[in-house]
Amino acid sequence: MAHPKLVPLPAIVRVPAAFKKALRQLHQDTSLPENLRYQLLRKRELENLFGKFSDLKELTKAVLNLKIFQGHHSCQIIVQTKGLARGEVYRHERPDLANYYAITSKDFGELFLAIKKSKYKLFYHEQFKLFANLRGTFFAKELNLRKHHVILMISRHDFLPPTTHEQAFFGHMALLLGPVIENLLAVQRQKARQQMAMAVLEIFPAPLTIKAGKNLSFTNAAGRKSPPTPSANYLLHQSPTQVLKIGLDHQQDLAPDIYHFQRIQLLGELLDTLHHELCNPLFGIKLWAEIMAQELTSTQPSGPDDNRDFLQEISRHALRCQNIIENFSVLYNDTQQASWIDLQVLLPEIMLLIKSAGRQIKKEIIFTPTTPKSLWFKTNPTWLTQILFNLLINSTQALNEAHVEHPQIILEVFHQAEDKMIFAIKDNGRGIPPEILPHIFLPFFTTKPNGTGLGLAICKNLALRLNGTISYDPSSHPGMTFLVTLPRSSQEPPPSEH
Amino acid sequence: MNQPLPPTPPPSPTPLTLSTHPKKILLIEDELLIQKSLKILMERQGAVVDAVSSGREAIKLIAQGNYHKIICDLMLQDISGMDVLEEAKKTYPLQEMGQHFIIITAYSSPQVLNKAKEYGCQVISKPFPNLAVVINQFLS
Numbered sequence: 001m002a003h004p005k006l007v008p009l010p011a012i013v014r015v016p017a018a019f020k021k022a023l024r025q026l027h028q029d030t031s032l033p034e035n036l037r038y039q040l041l042r043k044r045e046l047e048n049l050f051g052k053f054s055d056l057k058e059l060t061k062a063v064l065n066l067k068i069f070q071g072h073h074s075c076q077i078i079v080q081t082k083g084l085a086r087g088e089v090y091r092h093e094r095p096d097l098a099n100y101y102a103i104t105s106k107d108f109g110e111l112f113l114a115i116k117k118s119k120y121k122l123f124y125h126e127q128f129k130l131f132a133n134l135r136g137t138f139f140a141k142e143l144n145l146r147k148h149h150v151i152l153m154i155s156r157h158d159f160l161p162p163t164t165h166e167q168a169f170f171g172h173m174a175l176l177l178g179p180v181i182e183n184l185l186a187v188q189r190q191k192a193r194q195q196m197a198m199a200v201l202e203i204f205p206a207p208l209t210i211k212a213g214k215n216l217s218f219t220n221a222a223g224r225k226s227p228p229t230p231s232a233n234y235l236l237h238q239s240p241t242q243v244l245k246i247g248l249d250h251q252q253d254l255a256p257d258i259y260h261f262q263r264i265q266l267l268g269e270l271l272d273t274l275h276h277e278l279c280n281p282l283f284g285i286k287l288w289a290e291i292m293a294q295e296l297t298s299t300q301p302s303g304p305d306d307n308r309d310f311l312q313e314i315s316r317h318a319l320r321c322q323n324i325i326e327n328f329s330v331l332y333n334d335t336q337q338a339s340w341i342d343l344q345v346l347l348p349e350i351m352l353l354i355k356s357a358g359r360q361i362k363k364e365i366i367f368t369p370t371t372p373k374s375l376w377f378k379t380n381p382t383w384l385t386q387i388l389f390n391l392l393i394n395s396t397q398a399l400n401e402a403h404v405e406h407p408q409i410i411l412e413v414f415h416q417a418e419d420k421m422i423f424a425i426k427d428n429g430r431g432i433p434p435e436i437l438p439h440i441f442l443p444f445f446t447t448k449p450n451g452t453g454l455g456l457a458i459c460k461n462l463a464l465r466l467n468g469t470i471s472y473d474p475s476s477h478p479g480m481t482f483l484v485t486l487p488r489s490s491q492e493p494p495p496s497e498h
Numbered sequence: 499m500n501q502p503l504p505p506t507p508p509p510s511p512t513p514l515t516l517s518t519h520p521k522k523i524l525l526i527e528d529e530l531l532i533q534k535s536l537k538i539l540m541e542r543q544g545a546v547v548d549a550v551s552s553g554r555e556a557i558k559l560i561a562q563g564n565y566h567k568i569i570c571d572l573m574l575q576d577i578s579g580m581d582v583l584e585e586a587k588k589t590y591p592l593q594e595m596g597q598h599f600i601i602i603t604a605y606s607s608p609q610v611l612n613k614a615k616e617y618g619c620q621v622i623s624k625p626f627p628n629l630a631v632v633i634n635q636f637l638s
Contacts (some may be wrong), residue, residue, distance in 0.1 A: 272605070280604045283625040284531025290629075292534055322625055413609065484605055 003399040016183065022175040032168055049180045055188055056181070057100060060092035063154075063177065069167055073157035074134070077181065080108045080149045087111075087149075102131065112149055113268075115142045120167065137162065141174035145182045152177060271325075278325055286318040301434050315413035340493050341384075343367070343375045343413055350388050351411070358396035361407040368414035375413070376420055379486060383462045387470070388423060390455045391482050395427035397448070398480065402429040421488050437472070457483075522564060525549040526556040526582065527571045527602070532624070536569070539633050553577035554603055557585045565598065569636055572603040574612065579603070583617055595619060600636065 023046065027037055033124050045066065056077050064075045076091035087108030091099040107130055114128075115121065121141050127136040138155035139162070152174050156162070162170075198218075201208055207223035222227040293311040347365050354363075369375055392409065399407040412424040432440065437446045441460045446453030456470075463470040468486035523540055527533040528551040537549045548563070550556050553574045560568065560582070568586070572579035583599060590598055596618030603610060604624040614621045626632040 117607060119607075120609060120613075276605050279625060280529045280573075281531065284529045284535065285631070286625070287535035287539075288531045291538055307598070 016179045017027040018238045019176060019179040022172065022179070026172040026176070027167065029172065032165060036165065036169075048175060049177075053184060056090040056184060056189075057092065058097050059089050059180065059184060061098070063173075064092055064094065066173075068173065069154060071156060072154050074155045076131075077151045078108065078110075078111070078151040078153070079105070079181075079185065080105060082147055082149065087151075108149070108151075109181050112151060115151060122162065122167065122171065136160075139167070140172040141171070142177045142179070143174065145178060145185075148182070148185055150178070150181055152181075160328075223376040275325055279322055282318045282322050282325075286315045286322070291317065338378050338380050338489075340376055340378050341381045342372075343377055344372070346381060346385070347388075347411060347413070350385055350392065353389055354392045354396055357393060358399070358409065361396060361399055361409055363407070364410045366410060366412040368412065372494065374415065376488075378489040378491065378493070379466060383466055384486070387459045387462050387484055388425070391461050391484070393426045394455060395425060395429070395480070398429035399427055404428055404430075404478075415488070416485070419488050419490070421486050423486070424473070424481055425484075426476065426479060426481045429479055431476070431480045432472075437474075441470070508531065515621050521545040523547045524556065524559055524563065524565045524568045526553065526569065526574065527551070528574050529571075532535045533561045536633075536636075539629070540636060543633065543637055551575065552578065556582050557558065560586050561629055567600060567636055569600050569602060572601060573605065580613060583584055583619070592617070 029037065046447055047311050049059070049062060053062065056079065060075045060077055063069060064072060069075070076089065078087050078089045080087040085105045087102060087103045087177070089099070089101050089106060093099075111128065111130065115123075118140075121139055123138055123140055124130070125136060125138070128134065134153075134155055136155065136159045138153055140151060140153045143150040143152065154170060201210070201218070202220050203221055204220055208220040209217065209223055210219075211217045280321045289311045293308050293315070296308050296311070344367065351363055351365060362397040367375060388411070392411070395409050399409070406428070408428050410424075412426070414422055414424075416422050436447065441456050442451040442453075443457040445457075460470050463484055466486050468484060471483050471485070473481040473483055521544070523531060523545050525536055525540075525547055527536065527549070530551070533549050533551065537547045540547050548559060548565075550559065551574070553576050556568075556570070559565075570579045570582055574582075579601060583595065583601075586595070586599070599617065599619045601610075601614050601619050601621045602624055603621065606621055606623050611621060620635070622632055622635070
């Protein structure tokens with residue numbers, strides 16, 4: 001009886017241009033000693049990395065066996081398929097130990113970002129608590145491939161600082177391995193897809209026979225009149241939705257987190273660049289204006305004040321620009337830590353962010369707790385900002401569509417009992433139709449033609465991370481009121497800050 | 499002991515700022531307005547300041563000159579400030595790097611701080627919170 005078998009895959013062995021380019025760059029890198037360049041990375045040895053392996057576990061082993069990494073102890077490759085909620089760790093350690101396990105997309109995202117930000121790509125194991133099996137210094141490089149985010153890590157299992165040559169070689173190797181990994185993942189994907197298709201054919205209730213050429217033929221379970229093979233059987237006993245979820249985490253829906261991570265990463269990069277490119281010249285302008293003002297004072301102590309005033313204006317405005325950039329960067333950093341913030345400072349800044357989107361709209365902030373001390377709040381300012389910013393932007397969009405006579409947004413802050421801080425975002429737009437209300441926090445639910453449907457879902461997840469909740473006030477008419485409820489710390493704010 | 503004594507300087511009206519041995523400072527900074535400003539501010543305090551924009555030029559000067567303090571920006575046009583420090587290890591023993599070098603930077607990441615710690619160097623973020631204090635640190 002013919003058992004179902006898989007049609008052999010066409011192996012992808014063509015060496016892509018990206019790989020050839022990386023190899024050329026390596027061999028032309030004159031900062032490295034020539035003998036080493038050719039000795040450690042022979043073209044043949046590297047080209048052998050293509051087409052030989054069927055999965056990443058084998059590749060980690062092969063990488064470790066390359067001459068250039070002979071002094072190293074372990075190699076791991078972590079892959080996150082873009083849009084999926086987990087990272088997969090493939091690891092090989094000397095003498096012959098292989099591991100495979102999954103990590104959450106959040107852990108992966110943090111790791112990826114940390115490595116991306118590092119200039120020297122050199123780390124100590126204390127920096128990443130995630131990997132208990134790493135010891136000493138290691139190199140890590142992040143790769144942004146077409147369909148995957150990949151992290152490559154090589155560890156020597158010792159504490160000696162590597163030489164600059166080693167560092168350069170690792171950089172080259174990471175570039176070379178990018179296309180190799182991409183190729184391998186494509187093969188793996190194709191294989192998985194094929195297995196899935198075969199399993200579906202196998203459990204198809206009508207008899208089916210497929211013939212391809214002379215030697216390959218396949219008859220499904222119904223055609224063979226025998227029970228389906230175990231792997232297909234597994235598929236048969238899943239509900240249709242579960243089948244769709246194979247390969248996804250069984251955790252709650254993490255799609256909003258993934259989008260959130262990508263957005264923050266992008267904004268963070270942009271702001272880092274802006275920060276450096278603008279702050280430096282602004283600082284120069286301020287310094288020079290101050291020196292000129294001093295000069296004027298010392299040479300013409302009783303002269304007209306006009307020029308001196310102008311110069312002081314210049315330095316004041318430069319400082320203001322600096323502060324604005326500084327504040328933006330703080331709003332979008334990826335810190336995980338809670339810190340004390342003064343809501344009287346933070347909230348007006350968030351309102352400033354919607355200045356252009358809500359140009360025609362009257363905006364107001366009401367602080368109900370009256371003592372300044374009660375407006376100190378311990379939280380993750382980045383996440384709070386993102387929640388409030390999202391809700392405020394939603395309100396401006398609702399108001400811009402509603403064409404009401406006096407559009408208005410009120411952000412009100414008050415305490416509920418001693419231990420809760422509530423942020424209410426009210427607008428006087430048309431509100432949300434009751435039949436839609438139950439769905440608004442679901443990911444991918446949107447009524448906007450260009451919306452992603454992730455804004456409120458992200459807000460909800462961020463509020464959860466802050467141990468809080470987000471809800472709406474069903475009695476608010478007209479318009480809409482969202483309520484963000486967050487826990488207040490029982491600690492006192494540090495004395496220096498109030 | 500046969501060396502002639504240096505001529506006694508004429509009595510100066512501001513004896514505090516100009517001593518017989520003015521401090522020699524090298525300033526490496528590629529933002530020209532900042533470079534010029536800091537140079538002037540330090541010179542007003544009686545220091546002799548060489549200012550350069552390029553890292554390679556700085557490396558040459560460090561190899562020749564005897565500087566009390568070298569103030570080095572990290573983001574230069576040609577090479578990074580860290581490269582300058584690495585190169586300076588040929589002139590100064592590692593234990594003395596901290597006495598001679600001050601890093602100024604507009605972008606101080608944990609990596610930068612770690613690296614600076616290895617050299618024992620002080621890191622000052624731009625923009626300086628208090629200019630007078632920083633200038634004093636440069637000249638101390």
